Amino acid sequence: MTLKKAPKAYNDESFLKSPAARGLRILSEYIEPQDRFRKENVKDTIVFYGSARLLSKSAAIKKLSAIRKLKNPSKDRVLDAQVDLEMSRYYEDTVKLSHLITEWSMKQEPANRFVVCSGGGPGIMEASNRGAKKAGGKSIGLNISLPFEQNPNPYITPTLNFEFHYFFMRKFWFAYLAKALVIMPGGYGTFDELFELLTLVQTKKIRKKMPIVVYDKLFWQNVINFEELANKRLIDKDDLKLFYVAETVEDAFEYLRLELGKQYLQKPVSLFNQKAKITPKEKKKLRKIS
Numbered sequence: 069m070t071l072k073k074a075p076k077a078y079n080d081e082s083f084l085k086s087p088a089a090r091g092l093r094i095l096s097e098y099i100e101p102q103d104r105f106r107k108e109n110v111k112d113t114i115v116f117y118g119s120a121r122l123l124s125k126s127a128a129i130k131k132l133s134a135i136r137k138l139k140n141p142s143k144d145r146v147l148d149a150q151v152d153l154e155m156s157r158y159y160e161d162t163v164k165l166s167h168l169i170t171e172w173s174m175k176q177e178p179a180n181r182f183v184v185c186s187g188g189g190p191g192i193m194e195a196s197n198r199g200a201k202k203a204g205g206k207s208i209g210l211n212i213s214l215p216f217e218q219n220p221n222p223y224i225t226p227t228l229n230f231e232f233h234y235f236f237m238r239k240f241w242f243a244y245l246a247k248a249l250v251i252m253p254g255g256y257g258t259f260d261e262l263f264e265l266l267t268l269v270q271t272k273k274i275r276k277k278m279p280i281v282v283y284d285k286l287f288w289q290n291v292i293n294f295e296e297l298a299n300k301r302l303i304d305k306d307d308l309k310l311f312y313v314a315e316t317v318e319d320a321f322e323y324l325r326l327e328l329g330k331q332y333l334q335k336p337v338s339l340f341n342q343k344a345k346i347t348p349k350e351k352k353k354l355r356k357i358s
Contacts, residue, residue: 119255123159159191170207173205253284277327281313
């Protein structure tokens, strides 16, 4: 009897999905994005974190209007819809900030050097991708497979649309290319991402310069008392300087523009650069060299 050829291991789906092949699956979520980022020439990102639950202003108005048209809408449903409308300003602000930063980035060399990156889903993630697309730039979506389905939003650049199984590999790609972070209002996931990155910066596991913008002082003061952590000596006073609290879109944009320009765009001036101002002492030194 002639035996049928066994499938090669890399073609054996039952093996690839088994516990034995977990290492391969983890490695693939490192290698495949790395290859795609290289092909797309993506080296620097600006990562936006925030709630997946926030609606655009138009969607929030539509939702509230629909509830009010019901025969006997409950007070809770009306209140929830009103909160959604109030919180929609963060969605709109994210669109504006992402648009501004992408528009500015596209004027740098190379164009669109700082690529907006989100978690790929709805809410603030959608808003950041939307702003980048509106500006005509690329944007990244690092989606994650969840029991409750999170589908990629329609504003991600198709070639930069990723789907992860492992949270820690997704987090790696958020952090590895990031040159700046924008933290909008959010829940457990946003808190997790903010504090993990703050810990990595605080402990110098991340050594690169990475400006962190925490958006809207009033919101964050109400949910986390950072000052009290310092007062109770649970963090150092200097740890409060690891992030910048922005009050407006313009405030956040100016901070990011200045910090990214200072850390990543300024080129050292050569004595042989004709546009550089050369002092008489430097001219004398140059004559001696020649």
